[in-house]
Amino acid sequence: MTEHRTRVDVGIVGGGPAGLMTALLLKRRGISAAVIETRTQEQIRHTQRAGILEAPTVNMLVEADVGSRVLTDGHEHEGTVLSFDGIQRRIDFQALVGRSVWLYPQNEVFHDLATAWQREGGEIHWAVTETTVEGIDTAAPQITFTDAQGQGRSIEADLIVGTDGSRSMCRKLIPEDVRTDHFISYPFAWFGILCEAPPTAPELIYANSEIGFALISQRNESVQRMYFQCDPDTDPEEWTEEAIFDHIQQVLGVDGEVQLKRGPIIEKTVLPFRSYVCDPLSHGRLVLAGDAGHTVPPTGAKGLNLAFSDVRALVPRVAEFFTELREQTPSAVVETPEPLRQYSRTALDRVWKAQNFSYWATNLLHRQPEENPFTHKRRRGEFDAITQSVHGQAYFADSYTGWSD
Ligand SMILES: Cc1cc2nc3c(=O)[nH]c(=O)nc-3n(C[C@H](O)[C@H](O)[C@H](O)COP(=O)(O)OP(=O)(O)OC[C@H]3O[C@@H](n4cnc5c(N)ncnc54)[C@H](O)[C@@H]3O)c2cc1C
Structure with a gap:
């Protein structure tokens, strides 16, 4: 009552x-x-x-x-960094659209x-x-x-x-x-972690490779947020800390210039798309x-x-x-x-x-379930078309930083 x-x-x-x-x-x-x-x-x-x-x-x-x-x-x-098969290209938001x-x-x-x-x-x-x-x-x-x-x-x-x-x-x-x-659902999800480590990079890195997507993000000087692509039914407990960091490093490129700063993982979640x-x-x-x-x-x-x-x-x-x-x-x-x-x-x-x-x-940045050499190279072509052209970069920068009302 x-x-x-x-x-x-x-x-x-x-x-x-x-x-x-x-x-x-x-x-x-x-x-x-x-x-x-x-x-x-x-x-x-x-x-x-x-x-x-x-x-x-x-x-x-x-x-x-x-x-x-x-x-x-x-x-x-x-700005932010887009990475494909270990090749990193920065999108300079301020230079392209004057926004951060x-x-x-x-x-x-x-x-x-x-x-x-x-x-x-x-x-x-x-x-x-x-x-x-x-x-x-x-x-x-x-x-x-x-x-x-x-x-x-x-x-x-x-x-x-x-x-x-x-x-x-x-x-x-x-x-x-x-x-x-x-409504649509996607055939993949994000495995998200919070870890106690210094930042790996000053800006976000959206990375793709033949084994899928990863995102390097930051929280503060001592805690970081990272994600990688996984199946929607993944059990987070089945992934050890070492396996998680090794996987993300592999997406970034094992011998590349971006080397992960690792530390204790304090949270693991799976986020469906x-x-x-x-x-x-x-x-x-x-x-x-x-x-x-x-x-x-x-x-x-x-x-x-x-x-x-x-x-x-x-x-x-x-x-x-x-x-x-x-x-x-x-x-x-x-x-x-x-x-x-x-x-x-x-x-x-x-x-x-x-x-x-x-x-x-x-779709640009994630490995598809039906991925094959053609679809991967086609996505690489799309990545190049966006990141090697000032017009492609400007499309990304304008959309990511938010359109005016
Ligand atoms: C892991 C994760 C990462 C994300 N990353 C990003 C990102 O990087 N950038 C970005 O822009 N967005 C991101 N999002 C999305 C973003 O968090 C949501 O879009 C945002 O929370 C929307 O705000 P909201 O107020 O509409 O909804 P919510 O934040 O979900 O708030 C809704 C509230 O309503 C309450 N509620 C529900 N039912 C009832 C009820 N019957 N009575 C009273 N209260 C009720 C809930 O408890 C909740 O607190 C992310 C989401 C998740 C889950």
């Missing part, structure tokens, strides 16, 4: 980066919001996920006034956003259970849930924002005859943003950045919706308001560009 009721303008399901950034930016426009989240703050704070932020994502963090740690603790990367990316882990982004939201007295309920959302086809949608203390609660709002990640329950509220689920888009991203009084509406394979480093570009597209449309709402006579049943339809169209245009880049980069 619901014991506590809250009334706000916007109820937000999911306290990840998309949900918290939405809450903060709405508050800046005088629109009240409350957030619910199934995990604890500590759990999210210690989950390793994305690490590369596009310039517009960094600008949003700065403009949302969540503190400047992204600028002081983050690392600007003015920043290495700043997602869990730190989350920490900054959660700290800012709570410092400003924003309502958030961590570790909730039994979430339900009702009434998205009416003018009075509501979220009900059980809070961490076991009390039943409800949040009544004019609008619900579903930012509840890739397994979104909100998404399923859009009726099947309205919703198109575009999927591309998914929900169309539309709005229905009645519900909108979706971030992974709730779409997922990409991580090769193009687009997932977190897309979540933020959704929020950039969404917040002005929500403000428009509230302006119109206050001028209207309330009615019991609602059509999807035009500003929210417009949000869906704008966000999906960018999502499909990012889907294309993520899909293309994934």
Whole structure:
């Protein structure tokens, strides 16, 4: 039974980066919001996920006034290295498109956003259970849930924002005859490690060879993130530390100029690859943003950045919706308001560009199950066409660092 009721303008399901950034930016426009989240703050704070932020994502963090740690603790990367069969070619983002990316882990982004939201007295309920959302086809949608203390609660709002990640329950509220689920899976996954070692290289290295893909990334001076291509059903425990580092070194080239800095592995995960888009991203009084509406394979480093570009597209449309709402006579049943339809169209245009880049980069850089000498040499030809031409390099740099809105 619901014991506590809250009334706000916007109820937000999911306290990840998309949900918290939405809450903060709405508050800046005088629109009240409350957030619910199934995990604890500590759990999210210690989950390793994305690490590369596009310039517009960094600008949003700065403009949302969540503190400047992204600028002081983050690392600007003015380029990246693409490697094929041990041949390394650098893509100089700044020279090509005048933009950089920043290495700043997602869990730190989350920490900054959660700290800012709570410092400003924003309502958030961590570790909730039994979430339900009702009434998205009416003018009075509501979220009900059980809070961490076991009390039943409800949040009544004019609008619900579903930012509840890739397994979104909100998404399923859009009726099947309205919703198109575009989905593909890939025949490979990433084996990710965190290890205690100094950085192997100053910039990310995306490497491919006849045995598959590897990514050399960084976290800080003493902890590094690396990935290599594996089968989706790989058991991480079957790989010893030595076997993991030997394999990644082999992808980079055993006698090449990049020699791995090794150290104790403190985390091993297998990350399956999927591309998914929900169309539309709005229905009645519900909108979706971030992974709730779409997922990409991580090769193009687009997932977190897309979540933020959704929020950039969404917040002005929500403000428009509230302006119109206050001028209207309330009615019991609602059509999807035009500003929210417009949000869906704008966000999906960018999502499909990012889907294309993520899909293309994934196929360029990964060994395919049907790989043979022809397909490998064809991919090598594609790699040369991209990395030996200023136009090819510029395509990569423009897509990777993030298009303007
Ligand atoms: C291993 C890994 C590496 C990645 N690397 C990159 C990268 O390099 N670059 C990049 O840009 N992206 C990367 N991504 C993707 C990126 O992490 C996601 O795109 C990003 O987290 C999306 O943010 P979000 O807020 O939409 O979703 P999430 O961060 O998933 O947040 C959704 C939140 O909703 C909560 N939730 C779910 N259901 C409910 C419910 N019913 N009620 C309340 N709360 C709920 C969840 O607990 C979660 O905290 C990576 C992802 C993974 C897993």
